[in-house]
Amino acid sequence: MASLKEKNVEVVMALAWKTETVHIGGVLSRMGFTVRKRYEGFWSRDSIEKNYTCPACGLPPCKCDTVLYSFTFAADKPEKSIGGNEV
Numbered sequence: 001m002a003s004l005k006e007k008n009v010e011v012v013m014a015l016a017w018k019t020e021t022v023h024i025g026g027v028l029s030r031m032g033f034t035v036r037k038r039y040e041g042f043w044s045r046d047s048i049e050k051n052y053t054c055p056a057c058g059l060p061p062c063k064c065d066t067v068l069y070s071f072t073f074a075a076d077k078p079e080k081s082i083g084g085n086e087v
Helices: 002-006 025-030 044-050
Strands: 011-018 034-039 065-072
Touching: 011 025, 025 065
Parallel strands: none
Antiparallel strands: 011 065, 034 065
8 A cells, every 4th residue: 555655546446345244344444445335236247248156146147246445545635425335
């Protein structure tokens, strides 16, 4: 993260896979990331189109969600929620 700040990156976004839990959610939270939005069934269409098997759901369609997280470096630029913060 320090190297990103040195390059004047202001915001870092991360998509996290969610089945029953957000698998990397604890790590992102400890790093200071904030939940921005949950996308229900995010992988469904992609799993059908590419015919892949989800490790949690099995054969398509995948029913897993994705959660969008963000981290803002600049203290003078507060993060703005884009809604849907429920994980």
